[in-house]
Amino acid sequence: MRLIAHIGEWFDRRLQLAAPIREVAQHPVPKNTASWWYVFGSAALVVFLLQIITGIMLALIYVPSANEAWNSLQSLNHDVTLGWFIRALHGWGSNFMVAIVLIHMMQVFLFGAYKFPRELTWVVGVFLLLMTLGMAFTGQVLRFDQDAYWGLGIGASIASRVPVLGPAIVKLMLGGPIIAGATLSRFFALHVFVIPGILIAFVALHLLMVLKLGINEWPMPGRLAKKATYEHEYRELTLMDGAPFVPYAVWKDLFFAAFIVLAIAACAAYFGPFGPTGQPDPTIIQTAPRPDYFFLWLYAVLSLLPPSMETPALLIGPVIVIGALLLLPFLSGEGEKSWRRRPIAVLTILLLAVTLTTFTHLAGYAPWSPQMNAWSSEPIPARFLQHRTALERQGALVFQAKQCHNCHGLEGKGGQRGPELDSVAVRLTPDQLIRQVIQGGGNMPAYGKNLRPAETTALVAFLQTLHPAGQAPARDASRAVALGGSGENSSVASPTSHP
Amino acid sequence: MSTDKTLSRRGLFMKMGMLFNGLVVTVLAVPILRFLLSSVTRGRANRYLSWVSLGTVSQFPEGETRLATFRNPYVTPTDGNTADTACWVRRIGGEQFQVFAINCAHLGCPVRWFPQSGLFLCPCHGGAYYQDGSRASGPPERGLFEYPYKIQDGLVSIQAGELPTPGASAALLGKKPPCA
Numbered sequence: 033m034r035l036i037a038h039i040g041e042w043f044d045r046r047l048q049l050a051a052p053i054r055e056v057a058q059h060p061v062p063k064n065t066a067s068w069w070y071v072f073g074s075a076a077l078v079v080f081l082l083q084i085i086t087g088i089m090l091a092l093i094y095v096p097s098a099n100e101a102w103n104s105l106q107s108l109n110h111d112v113t114l115g116w117f118i119r120a121l122h123g124w125g126s127n128f129m130v131a132i133v134l135i136h137m138m139q140v141f142l143f144g145a146y147k148f149p150r151e152l153t154w155v156v157g158v159f160l161l162l163m164t165l166g167m168a169f170t171g172q173v174l175r176f177d178q179d180a181y182w183g184l185g186i187g188a189s190i191a192s193r194v195p196v197l198g199p200a201i202v203k204l205m206l207g208g209p210i211i212a213g214a215t216l217s218r219f220f221a222l223h224v225f226v227i228p229g230i231l232i233a234f235v236a237l238h239l240l241m242v243l244k245l246g247i248n249e250w251p252m253p254g255r256l257a258k259k260a261t262y263e264h265e266y267r268e269l270t271l272m273d274g275a276p277f278v279p280y281a282v283w284k285d286l287f288f289a290a291f292i293v294l295a296i297a298a299c300a301a302y303f304g305p306f307g308p309t310g311q312p313d314p315t316i317i318q319t320a321p322r323p324d325y326f327f328l329w330l331y332a333v334l335s336l337l338p339p340s341m342e343t344p345a346l347l348i349g350p351v352i353v354i355g356a357l358l359l360l361p362f363l364s365g366e367g368e369k370s371w372r373r374r375p376i377a378v379l380t381i382l383l384l385a386v387t388l389t390t391f392t393h394l395a396g397y398a399p400w401s402p403q404m405n406a407w408s409s410e411p412i413p414a415r416f417l418q419h420r421t422a423l424e425r426q427g428a429l430v431f432q433a434k435q436c437h438n439c440h441g442l443e444g445k446g447g448q449r450g451p452e453l454d455s456v457a458v459r460l461t462p463d464q465l466i467r468q469v470i471q472g473g474g475n476m477p478a479y480g481k482n483l484r485p486a487e488t489t490a491l492v493a494f495l496q497t498l499h500p501a502g503q504a505p506a507r508d509a510s511r512a513v514a515l516g517g518s519g520e521n522s523s524v525a526s527p528t529s530h531p
Numbered sequence: 532m533s534t535d536k537t538l539s540r541r542g543l544f545m546k547m548g549m550l551f552n553g554l555v556v557t558v559l560a561v562p563i564l565r566f567l568l569s570s571v572t573r574g575r576a577n578r579y580l581s582w583v584s585l586g587t588v589s590q591f592p593e594g595e596t597r598l599a600t601f602r603n604p605y606v607t608p609t610d611g612n613t614a615d616t617a618c619w620v621r622r623i624g625g626e627q628f629q630v631f632a633i634n635c636a637h638l639g640c641p642v643r644w645f646p647q648s649g650l651f652l653c654p655c656h657g658g659a660y661y662q663d664g665s666r667a668s669g670p671p672e673r674g675l676f677e678y679p680y681k682i683q684d685g686l687v688s689i690q691a692g693e694l695p696t697p698g699a700s701a702a703l704l705g706k707k708p709p710c711a
Contacts, residue, residue, distance in 0.1 A: 099611030181613065185639035185694065186655075192698030202696055203571045209579035209693040210616070213609030214570065313612040315600045317633060317641035320654035334638060335656040339672045400657040400669075404643060434648040449657050477659050477667030482649035 056243055057282075060274030064250040066281035069143070071288035072136035073242075077235065078289040079129045082296065083167075084228070086122040094174070096220035098213040098312065101176035105308045120300035123175075126168055128296050130326045133164050138381055141360075144369025145248035148259050151361035153241040156234050158357045163231045165326070170223035172324050176216055177308035182321035184211045186334075193343045211314075246270060251369035258366055320401065328395035329388045335400040399448035406446040407435040413443045420497060427494025430487045434479065442498075450476055457496045457505035464506075465492045579605050580692040585630070587685050591622040596644050596662065599630075604692045618678065619644055619651070620687065621662065628687060631664050632676035632695040639696065642675065651675060672697070 044050045093112055095104040108115035137157065140146060146154035169187075173180045184206070191205055192198040207214030249269055275281070306324070310316060323331050337345055371378050403410075412428050420428075431437065439449035460468065469488060472478030483491065499505045565572070573579070581604040591597055596619055603614040619631040619642075631651070633641045640655035650667060651660040658669035665674040678689035 097609040097611070098613045099609050182640055182655075185634060188694060189634075189637070189639040189696045189698075192696035194698065198696075198698035200571045202694070202698070203574050204568065206694065207570045208607070209570075209574055209605055210603050210614065211694060212603070212613040213607045213611070215613075217609070311612060313615060314633070314641070315612075315615045315617040317598070317617055317643060319641065321640060331655075335670060337670070339670050342670065342672070401654055402652045402657055402659075404652065404654055407647075435645050435650070435652075436648075438645075438652065472668070475668045477650055477661065479648065481661075482647075 057278040058276040059243065059246075060270040061247050061277045061281050062249040062269050063273050063275050063280070065247050066275070066284060067250065068284055068288070069139055070247065070281070071285050072132055072139055074285040075289050075292045076129065076132045076136055077239075079125055079132060079292060079296070080231070080235065082293060083122065083125045083129060086118050086125060087224070087228075089118050090122055091224065096174070096216055098176065098216045101174070101216060102308055102311050105175065105177075109305060116305050117300055119305035120303070121296060122171075123306040124296045124299040124303070126171055127325065128292060128299075130164060130168055132292065133161055137161060140248075142371040142374075142377060142381060143248055143251050144257070144371075144374070146361040147257050147367070147369060148262055148361075148365045149245055150241070150248065151365055153238060153245065154361045155358055156238045156241070158354070160231065160234050160238060162354070163227050163234065166227050167223060167231070168324065168326055170219045170227065173216070173219040174223055175306065175308050176312050178310040178312060178316070178319045179307070179321045179323070181211060181312040181314065182319065183323055184215060186321075186323075190346050193346060248369075251371070253368075253370040253372045255369070256367050257369055320404070322395075322398075325392065329391035331398075332391035332395040335398070336394075397448075401447075402435075402438040402449050403447040404438060406437040407432050410437055410442075410445045412437075413445075416442065416498065421493070423490050423493045424497050425494070427490035427492065430483070430491040431494060434482065434487075434491075436491075439476075453495065453498050455499050455503070457499040458503050459506060460495075461506045461508045462492055462496055463508060465495050574693070580690050581605075582681070582688045582690055583692075585618070585620060585687045585689060588622075588626065588682060588687055589685070591620050591628070591687065593622050593624050596621040596646065598644070601689075601691065616691065617641070618689070618691075619675075621664075626682045628680050628682075629664060630678040630680045630687075630689045632678065634676065634695050635671060636666075636673050636675055636695075636697055637669070637671040639694070 040050075090108065093104055093108050093115060095101055105119070108119050110116070140154065140157070169183075173184060188202045188206060188211070191201045194201055203209065205215075205218075206212075207218045246266055249266065310319060322328075333345075334342065368374055412432065417425060417428060437446040439447040441448055441452040442454060444452070456465070466488060468474075468476065469483065469491060470478060470480040479488075496505055583601045583604050585599040585601055591599075598617055599620045600615055600617050603610075603616055606614045617633040619633065621629040621631070623629065631642075635642050635653040635655065635658050637653065637656055637658045640653050642651040642653045642658070642660065644651050649662045651662075651664070653659070653669065653671075656670050658671040659667040660671070660675050661667050663674075664677060666672075676695035678691050680687060680689045682688075
């Protein structure tokens with residue numbers, strides 16, 4: 033023991049770090065901040081360290097070349113001992129990192145921790161969030177598979193919409209005219225050198241400010257933060273009701289961080305690594321690219337925005353969101369901190385959570401995408417074919433052969449791009465059905481050029497049979513009048529439907 | 532020498548040293564920026580584009596739309612499969628063609644051709660196009676991108692070399708899109 037102490041003294045005489053470290057560890061924090069609510073920042077830091085370690089390990093094997101990357105991932109998954117586990121740790125670590133950073137940010141927002149004098153800590157935190165998302169996207173690109181390839185195409189298509197500079201930005205981003213070797217190399221440089229470098233520097237700044245300014249006190253409803261008096265009050269608070277950070281508060285951080293790392297390891301061991309999916313070969317077009325989960329909401333937004341809104345929303349939206357985040361501490365730098373007296377803050381968080389969850393959930397089954405194989409893989413349920421005439425069954429064949437099933441479901445099977453057709457005959461009269469099929473409209477393509485008159489007749493005859501047993505199909509009341517009561521379905525014509 | 536008391540000999544040297552460093556940085560910035568922007572400057576005046584052959588005219592039956600692939604004319608040694616590109620070739624009749632980019636005009640996903648319904652469908656966000664490439668429905672704001680083509684010695688060639696993207700398309704593909 034004495035020898036160790038001796039060696040320690042020898043080093044500290046030269047490094048002189050023991051005293052400042054002890055000072056940092058023992059700095060007093062308000063007692064009630066030793067809470068389970070205050071553990072997310074340190075957990076994010078620990079996951080970041082895990083990402084650095086696993087990232088370096090992956091770099092021992094990974095080859096950042098468009099020609100080799102996919103193969104080197106396969107070799108990591110299948111040949112290298114526990115390569116799959118390190119990949120899984122890194123992938124799950126990235127998912128946890130994004131989630132924890134968002135939870136940390138939400139807690140800071142609800143506890144008013146961004147207010148004076150911690151505005152800059154918040155601003156640096158916003159950049160840390162952006163860089164975390166940047167790491168997530170560039171990391172997805174390094175998993176150089178079909179999703180990565182087409183994801184880059186989506187990124188390039190978005191970037192190209194910037195007025196005037198768009199084409200130049202695309203070439204800068206891709207490192208050439210197409211998504212290819214140079215693209216992967218530059219995303220490797222971004223993911224491994226540029227963003228982590230900035231990230232480490234900003235994490236250091238962020239931590240320095242937490243130490244210098246002190247951790248935000250537990251917000252008490254009614255205790256207003258004022259620039260003139262806050263620092264004095266905070267000092268009083270830590271003197272009167274403070275406790276040394278180590279060990280008074282740190283044990284919760286330690287427990288939570290260990291729990292999170294364990295959870296990442298459990299997910300990694302149980303679920304395994306992410307992909308890679310198919311090879312990044314642009315001539316293989318039988319693919320339906322999907323982003324990783326943290327960008328699923330964006331995938332949904334891009335599908336649901338009206339076309340004319342899309343470019344403005346893509347270009348102006350991020351500026352507004354990031355601008356609002358950066359301006360927040362300057363617009364409300366003083367005043368109430370407690371969420372109990374800040375209903376709008378709570379509602380904002382709830383609204384954002386509900387919105388993002390809804391979009392993410394929608395993106396999970398993508399009702400806006402045609403189901404490309406439904407026409408050949410989803411048969412028409414038998415009950416729609418029983419007791420039907422030859423013409424109606426011919427119509428059912430047309431329904432399958434013309435890929436109607438890719439966008440329209442029957443009994444919940446098939447695409448969800450268009451309305452389900454189980455009871456379409458109740459909604460549309462035969463004439464309306466013909467018009468809709470031939471002319472399209474309301475987001476449906478026109479099939480006039482691709483259906484012979486006989487096919488249209490058969491198809492509409494089939495569609496007319498699609499109504500619940502007890503419900504009559506729709507009919508054109510005026511027609512019954514024009515044809516002198518002998519029109520179709522005239523027996524059920526009622527006088528109340530006359531204009 | 533100035534008579535200003537605040538400027539000492541050492542102070543002047545320090546300022547000159549800073550100025551010297553500033554000069555060096557400025558001089559070095561020129562090659563660094565040119566290197567960083569090389570992928571942009573290299574492509575000026577459509578220098579990435581050139582004519583590539585898709586095969587003989589007889590490979591494409593009249594009235595049908597077929598998938599064709601070509602190697603991008605601008606490649607680097609590490610590109611591997613990524614330099615292989617697909618496109619849809621529609622032979623309207625005789626020597627009249629339309630060659631569509633595989634990339635959806637919305638956000639670039641690969642569109643698939645369904646001859647039975649005469650539609651191109653996009654798997655990502657549900658864009659749909661008619662057989663002539665014009666927009667049928669969904670989020671795209673325009674029709675499919677078309678490559679300029681020519682027929683020479685019985686070969687169909689297209690002018691290609693850049694990833695077609697919605698913002699760049701007008702300048703890139705030289706031709707007005709067949710917007711609906």
